[in-house]
Amino acid sequence: MAGRDEAEGMRARDVGVTLGERRVLGGVDLRIPRAQVTGLLAPSGAGKSTLLRALVRLIEADAGSITLDGEDIRSFDARVLRRRVGFVAQTPAMLPGSVADNLRHGLDDLTDDALTDALHAASLDEAFAEREADELSGGERARVALARALTRGPELLLLDEPTAALDEGAAKRIGETLRSLCDRGLGICVATHDRHFADAWVDRREHLQ
Amino acid sequence: MSSMVAKVVAGAGFTVLAVFLSLRLRLGLAREIGVAALRAGTQLAVVGALIALVFSYPVLSFAFVAVMLATAGVTAGGRVKGLPRARLRALISIAIPALGATGALLLVGAFDFTARSGVPTAGILIGGALAATTLTGRRLLEALVDEAGEIEARLCLGDAARAALQPSVRKSVTTALIPVIDQTRSVGLVTLPGTFVGLILGGASPAEAAATQLVVLLTLVAVELAAGMLLAELTMRALILPGERIAPLQIER
Ligand SMILES: Nc1ncnc2c1ncn2[C@@H]1O[C@H](COP(=O)(O)OP(=O)(O)O)[C@@H](O)[C@H]1O
Ligand SMILES: [Mg+2]
Numbered sequence: 001m002a003g004r005d006e007a008e009g010m011r012a013r014d015v016g017v018t019l020g021e022r023r024v025l026g027g028v029d030l031r032i033p034r035a036q037v038t039g040l041l042a043p044s045g046a047g048k049s050t051l052l053r054a055l056v057r058l059i060e061a062d063a064g065s066i067t068l069d070g071e072d073i074r075s076f077d078a079r080v081l082r083r084r085v086g087f088v089a090q091t092p093a094m095l096p097g098s099v100a101d102n103l104r105h106g107l108d109d110l111t112d113d114a115l116t117d118a119l120h121a122a123s124l125d126e127a128f129a130e131r132e133a134d135e136l137s138g139g140e141r142a143r144v145a146l147a148r149a150l151t152r153g154p155e156l157l158l159l160d161e162p163t164a165a166l167d168e169g170a171a172k173r174i175g176e177t178l179r180s181l182c183d184r185g186l187g188i189c190v191a192t193h194d195r196h197f198a199d200a201w202v203d204r205r206e207h208l209q
Numbered sequence: 210m211s212s213m214v215a216k217v218v219a220g221a222g223f224t225v226l227a228v229f230l231s232l233r234l235r236l237g238l239a240r241e242i243g244v245a246a247l248r249a250g251t252q253l254a255v256v257g258a259l260i261a262l263v264f265s266y267p268v269l270s271f272a273f274v275a276v277m278l279a280t281a282g283v284t285a286g287g288r289v290k291g292l293p294r295a296r297l298r299a300l301i302s303i304a305i306p307a308l309g310a311t312g313a314l315l316l317v318g319a320f321d322f323t324a325r326s327g328v329p330t331a332g333i334l335i336g337g338a339l340a341a342t343t344l345t346g347r348r349l350l351e352a353l354v355d356e357a358g359e360i361e362a363r364l365c366l367g368d369a370a371r372a373a374l375q376p377s378v379r380k381s382v383t384t385a386l387i388p389v390i391d392q393t394r395s396v397g398l399v400t401l402p403g404t405f406v407g408l409i410l411g412g413a414s415p416a417e418a419a420a421t422q423l424v425v426l427l428t429l430v431a432v433e434l435a436a437g438m439l440l441a442e443l444t445m446r447a448l449i450l451p452g453e454r455i456a457p458l459q460i461e462r
Contacts, residue, residue: 057452058364078453083367093358105366152367
């Protein structure tokens with residue numbers, strides 16, 4: 001372990017995934033270092049969502065290896081893995097209750113300050129805390145889902161098409177949000193087929209063939 | 210005997226009336242009503258003969274109950290296809306509570322330890338457990354599809370798979386229990402239930418009929434609750450994979 005690169009983060013090597021009868025991914029390599037925004041670029045249907053899900057073990061890869069700081073992700077308790085590596089789905093589902101309920105889910109001792117910090121980090125006003133989560137717009141939900149992942153104190157964040165449902169202004173805000181999270185040391189991976197967004201906000205690119 | 214003939218003739222008369230009305234009003238139901246009536250007649254005749262046989266040879270009650278259970282398991286299993294190993298799980302969920310409660314009722318002397326008491330008691334409890342199992346299973350299937358996003362969100366926030374599934378599971382059981390709870394709450398107000406009517410017609414005292422109806426209803430609530438919970442628990446166990454994952458459903462709807 002001597003001299004381990006502090007920026008190591010997540011690494012997938014030669015990963016394969018089969019869903020039902022279909023070989024959806026095969027021979028995929030990917031690196032998600034800390035403190036950078038990695039763009040996972042590919043046309044739709046290429047398997048970006050599948051790969052991100054495999055990285056947090058919502059789906060089990062059946063070939064290759066996936067490591068977090070050099071350790072196989074299967075050696076972690078999956079619940080711990082999913083707190084260290086936050087995943088925000090393309091159209092994230094809100095849990096019943098308020099935005100605060102969503103952010104506090106599973107965290108009994110989350111302080112009000114930590115909750116406000118997470119809202120701010122996701123470019124949400126603290127007044128959002130009391131809003132009913134299922135009354136929010138698509139863009140607001142995306143940010144609540146991001147804030148909800150942030151309350152877990154993740155080291156890496158995986159975002160699936162975060163700008164898919166957003167206009168240009170909202171997409172720019174997401175870009176700025178990711179930038180500032182990244183400046184705090186988080187490693188970020190954005191799966192997208194939005195070239196404009198990638199050109200503006202991504203530090204490094206990975207391509208899915 | 211003559212009253213029996215009168216019953217069959219009266220029933221047939223009302224069927225003819227219904228068929229006539231349906232033809233007259235062009236409802237297109239005549240054929241269906243006729244077939245349903247014939248089926249009911251045949252099925253009841255067969256069941257009556259079988260039960261008579263069971264009363265003569267009480268050992269046969271076990272076979273009779275086994276057939277009821279198997280039919281219930283296949284019926285419930287068919288309605289919740291898509292849940293893994295649906296038939297076996299439905300059968301277990303029906304059999305354990307229904308047989309357990311039947312045994313308990315016979316043991317404490319609520320009903321005589323005879324084929325005449327045991328078979329109908331088992332039948333009514335199997336029927337209730339079948340309804341609860343089917344409702345729970347169907348609601349659970351819907352929830353697993355409709356709430357897939359929520360379930361995944363909970364997993365992503367660090368919930369164990371069991372915790373992530375729990376709200377959907379709980380809702381499916383509560384929904385399945387609504388009919389039997391309503392039935393218990395409103396008994397005697399809206400309709401006179403079958404057990405009560407049957408006993409009164411058979412010559413039992415109203416007090417006896419009421420007590421029997423009461424124990425049947427209250428037992429049904431517990432049996433249906435247990436059946437729904439068992440199916441939900443068995444299904445949940447089948448869906449949870451290593452690594453706090455949830456198996457994708459193989460749904461053919
Ligand atoms: N549950 C599934 N079973 C079988 N095939 C699937 C399943 N989910 C997705 N796929 C297929 O896998 C491929 C990759 O899907 P996805 O990961 O969503 O791609 P992307 O996110 O890049 O658009 C697609 O062809 C899709 O149809
Ligand atoms: Mg996708």
